[in-house]
Amino acid sequence: MLLSEVTIREMVESDLPTVADLEGEEGAGGWTLAQLAAEFARPGGWRLVALDSSSGQVVSYIIGGQVLDEAEIFRLRVARDHRRRGIAAALLLGLEQLLRRRGVGRCFLEVRAGNQAALTLYAKAGFARRGLRRSYYRDPVDDAVIMQKTLSE
Numbered sequence: 001m002l003l004s005e006v007t008i009r010e011m012v013e014s015d016l017p018t019v020a021d022l023e024g025e026e027g028a029g030g031w032t033l034a035q036l037a038a039e040f041a042r043p044g045g046w047r048l049v050a051l052d053s054s055s056g057q058v059v060s061y062i063i064g065g066q067v068l069d070e071a072e073i074f075r076l077r078v079a080r081d082h083r084r085r086g087i088a089a090a091l092l093l094g095l096e097q098l099l100r101r102r103g104v105g106r107c108f109l110e111v112r113a114g115n116q117a118a119l120t121l122y123a124k125a126g127f128a129r130r131g132l133r134r135s136y137y138r139d140p141v142d143d144a145v146i147m148q149k150t151l152s153e
């Protein structure tokens, strides 16, 4: 992991247009700027971004929420040109530190059963499969794999 080439920090409001651009990178279904702004304003949420150290550009982000001692990952994306540099893995490590500080014991997520890249990423980061929601996603239809990581041990 070339961690020296990226900086991870909490998302700030001025990051939102870049995050919206990245959400739009793969067509329909991404969150709009308005949706991102609403999520940003919601109490109980957490968001991190990764900046490419040479350009200073936001190239990745992770967005989620917390209820009591449980957290859920809503969005995670790395800009196409910056994938396979260890950035998502680094963001998940940064997230884990943040969630432990906030007293979170378990972190959940849902991922398309056909998203092998994400399934491998999360498994490597210590998330285990906990269930399946049949035909949960549309365009295209796909099952949702529910994954969970326990942080309190």
Ligand SMILES: CC(C)(COP(=O)(O)OP(=O)(O)OC[C@H]1O[C@@H](n2cnc3c(N)ncnc32)[C@H](O)[C@@H]1OP(=O)(O)O)[C@@H](O)C(=O)NCCC(=O)NCCS
Pocket: 076, 077, 078, 079, 082, 083, 084, 085, 086, 087, 088, 089, 090, 109, 110, 111, 112, 115, 116, 117, 118, 120, 121, 122, 124
């Ligand atoms: C999934 C995604 C976040 C991975 O980001 P990334 O920064 O490229 O991932 P990393 O470089 O940290 O990869 C860590 C490990 O995950 C696995 N992995 C990542 N991308 C993979 C791919 N395309 N195919 C197979 N394994 C992959 C590998 O095991 C990798 O380790 P390695 O490079 O040493 O083999 C990125 O591909 C992405 O943004 N995809 C579109 C959005 C998405 O699917 N988000 C997740 C939805 S829940």
